[in-house]
Amino acid sequence: MSAAPDATASPSLLARVRKTPFWVQIVAGLVLGVALGYLARAADISWLATTLETIGKTFVQLLKLAVPPLVFTAIVVSVANLRNVTNAARLAGRTLLWFLITSLIAVAIGLGLGLLTNPGQGTELSTEGLKAPKSSGTWVDFLTGIIPTNIVTSFTEVNVLQIVFLAVVVGAAIIKLGDKAAPVLKLNETVLELTQTALWWVIRLSPLGTLGLIGKSVAKYGWDLLEPFATLTADVYVGCALVLFVVYSLLLKFVGGLNPLNFFKGAWPAIQLAFVSRSSVGTLPVTRRVTERLGVPSDYASFAVPFGATTKMDGCAAIYPSLAAIFVAQVYGVHLGIGDYLLIAFVSVIGSAATAGLTGAIVMLTLTLSTLGLPLEGVGLLLAIDPILDMVRTATNVAGQAVVPILVAAREKTLDLVAYNNPTGDLYAEAPVPVPAQGGEKVPAAA
Template identity: 70%
Template sequence: MKRFSFSLQLLLGLVAGVALGFVARIWDVAWLAETLTQVGAIFVQLLKLAVPPLVFTAVLVSVANLRNVSGAARLASKTLLWFLLTALVSVAFAIGLGLIINPGQGVTLDTGAAKAPESSGSWLDFVTGVVPTNVVTAFTEVNVLQIVFLGVVLGAAALAVGEKAEPFLSLSRSVLELVQKALWWVIRLAPLGTAGLIGKAVSTYGWDLLAPLAKFSVGVYVGCFIVLLAVYPTLLAVWGKVNPIQFFRNAWPAIELAFVSRSSVGTLPLTQRVTIERNGVDGGYASFAVPFGATTKMDGCASVYPALAAIFVAQVFGVPLGVGDYLLIAFVSVVGSAATAGLTGAIVMLTLTLSTLGLPLEGVGLLLAIDPILDMIRTATNVTGQMVVPVLVARSEGRLDEAVFNAPPQPLDTAAGRAPRAPEPATA
């Protein structure tokens, strides 16, 4: 397999998964469908296994490393501002698309059979859920939002303490290095995981499930493609003054892995590696921006999808939406991105949007069945945005190595021969 690039391996896995999925579905090969399901489930479970220690140490170390980056406050402010602006632009396009295609108009579904989720997102849940009641349960329950909170607090505390915190930071860096190395081994299994995940989706759903929700499903993909192929390239070309085509060539392995894994956090090591080693973003800044983006920057899950889903649910249930409601959708999307937490699915963000608008939460039940199919393009959009913003900020701050960015993409199988990591402390 070393004769094939990692991107080609992923593509081969994708093609093989589709083919095997159709074989299992058309000829009703139960053992093949079960095998694909188990392969995909094991791959996702391996990704999730690393989430708590990866998120905690990555956020903690990235915050602490800001003391070694000149203009850290300005970099952090610009990054967060771009996060907000790109989310706002994404949700605006999504709302506009929803008003054009009317995804729920003429759709006849058994709304009486739809069930509201057992736990729904609300602003109170979101705010109170940020602070953990127990440090241990935040990790055992994989509450990424709470883990991010703990990482930020301890990272800020390490900044305040100074040199006395260095032993703790050294331990955290070592743990981060170990986790990312182990996770990189898991990522190398992605071609197999791709075949399993795609094959399971095809064998389970085929095209039958998409028929009554075709307009909505196509709308989500079109909305994400607008962000991916129009919004991001425009920002890169106009504000970043860089070649968008070269950016996508560099970033493609991370985008592809995000599409099949459906996990921004699981893709984090590859996202960071691509951002530094292919897109030429300064390592010190990338060690802050990429981990934060992986947990809070969700243009697909928190902007495009909730906007279209809210319009769909309102039209199916016959609830009219006004200008104020659309503005509220935009506000929720921009402010509530962290609620998606970088894991597969966007149910929390969707319930947060619906509950804020006063729409029936049973609408979530109507969309759960096709969520895995939609989550692939949503996550690919998320991860692309998580790489676009660091490039934009690094370019404006003179922290982008244009020679690296414009060079032919280096094969990730051999590049540096290691998983990415946050840089050691150094004076600015």
Template identity: 70%
Template sequence: MSTASTVAPKRFKLGFGAQILLGLAAGVVLGLIARAGDVGWLATALTTVGSMFVQLLKLAVPPLVFTAIVVSITNLREVSNAARLALRTLGWFLITSLIAVLIGIGIGLVVNPGRGLTIDTAGAERPENVGSWLDFLTGIVPTNPVAAFVEGNVLQIVFLAAVTGAAALAVGKAAQPVITLSTAVLELVQKALWWVIRLAPIGTAGLIGKAVSNYGWDLLSPLAKFSGAIYLGLALVLFGVYPALLAFVARLNPLRFFAGAWPAIQLAFVSRSSVGTMPLTQRVVTDNLGVPKEYAAFSVPFGATTKMDGCAAIYPAIAAIFVAQVFGVDLGLKEYVLIAFVSVVGSAATAGLTGAIVMLTLTLSTLGLPLEGVGLLLAIDPILDMGRTAVNVAGQALVPVLVSKREGILDENVYNAHEDRAVADRVPVTV
């Protein structure tokens, strides 16, 4: 028997990132077929597949957020200079958010997305839950902790988790059973969520197909200038600001960052959930980018629930200018300063879920702009939210890398590895 006959043929393995792209392409094609041919059953199937994928992600959010925050806070015991790292992380969150909102304001002033736009504002409906700063502040503290989990109020869950984690640190050894239980539950939830993430190519086809079949290009045409302004701002932050910070502040190769973080950015784009992407973000930050696991266990969950450069900085800045121009309201220097302030300090209001309606209503209510303007943007929100969430997650991966490098704890051998260490390629599918 020849040697060649005993060697099994090498099977082609399709990387997870390529699977996502195939799902994206399949969704566009199927969506166009459903829309052009008026194929009702196909549109329904795409909607069902996409909705189920998002529901599976949301199902894991309450236990994932609570246990991740508790464990991340208690893990600070194992990190040298924990308080310094936490403050530096928060500082960079604020700095990058401020840069993002300034870019959003600048684009809004240059593009003037709402000027000359003729839209029947009488048909715009106010959102059911508009919220205000007072509602936001009072809503942080739950009246019933069980209700916070049942209703999926992520902001209240973050508050409960932060208090529990801080109390566990203060109690010390007596709280170890609670910490052990939280760690075990977190591992279980992450494992289950990783199974859901494996379904992302199918979910991608459903989500993109649903958007194309429902909206096509008809939805974007009246708001093309606004949509273009949003994606221009997102692109400037993602491919301009972030690489500049890596190159000039951290002295790191930006291309290596994108190679390592791209699986999480891709998943964020199609899932529209920072929290749902969090396990993958944490994995790429440690395995691909060299951030210490103990620090990543704190910074990534913290970022997934508070750092939203896309949803809470770029989008509300441009959207506020758009709404003001559509309704004929003049904005002055004070209003632009308020936009920046709200965006920098109000990111937690988005709480890592799909959509940025809460943040937008907070911004509009602070500026005294008509909340009916939210109704004008609700229809295209899913299309814009994909790009916003991708930028959110990229920023959540960026800050731990910056802080780790400046603190001298980044494993640069991992970061600069020439081989493709992307987590996506560790999830092969045999074809």
């Protein structure tokens, strides 16, 4: 007769990892990534550096794989379900208004820091041999590029701006057709649910992805890279921190009448995931979950959060381009006047959709530089430092994408204050957010 299993036996390593809070796993991956990256660089261990790069690249590729179906179905479903939202037009208008207001504040902070610190002066960076990007953002490209010439190409090349355009058109057509389009809406809801469930599995790999992404940056660039970019790096991090922790807190407190600490307690999982993944769209399922957990009605959140994930970029499209433009102008000895600074603000607010929620902000940067007439070769100066800057930029983006729906819901008196004031529980242990179905009912999501 076999012996009964020992109930006092210690749990396996996998079981202990699963019981570890997710934020602890993320921090552990961050610390281990820095250590392994430093080891690979200091001891010149090429295979370790390659392994770290492969792990990080694979994680980002898995996130990007979900972008086309996630963006398309999320926008289609959110637009179509606006018909179930009371005062939908007013909510959409106020959401856009607060997107603009917060973007203006962010770009003002970026310009202020740039003028105070002069990040490009004294850097002694060589600009010889630098080439302009093969593709650059211009206003003509931006405006004409919204409308696709080939639907398939929009998805295969992951042109998020065109995917958003197609999704809005399809969502509006579903509203127009009503019950006739019910099967199409149901299909999009199902695909969205499947995509979010699969993406959730990828998100669970974030600690491993963090290890690879951070380790690769340290192994490839080391700390010496920061020296000529020290002021710019500090400006970006300080600017994003001011927007993330000061501006958003003041808006929540004095505009929404809410306790900012509860926001950060509830939204932190999305902010930290954005920091390591560097993808607003990849963080979208978590952003939506934290927004709803903080009391925003599901029907409204299903519109505001996906819309924000593709257009609301306070870090990548406001703070960073303003500082980068000043940096490039000073490196090349180009004087910027008051009109140029106003133009930067205009580009940052209107052109933020060009960043499209993907890793990096090169499109937005080239759009800003080309509008100001600055050398596009300056983009080459910033490519190496971009991954380090992109982490805090994306964290700021995602925080803003959650703050605005909360502010609007609070001012509309639709925010669940009990939920906002008690954002408890392990977000990653909960079931994914349900997808709004026809008639306002909820479709249970897969576990």
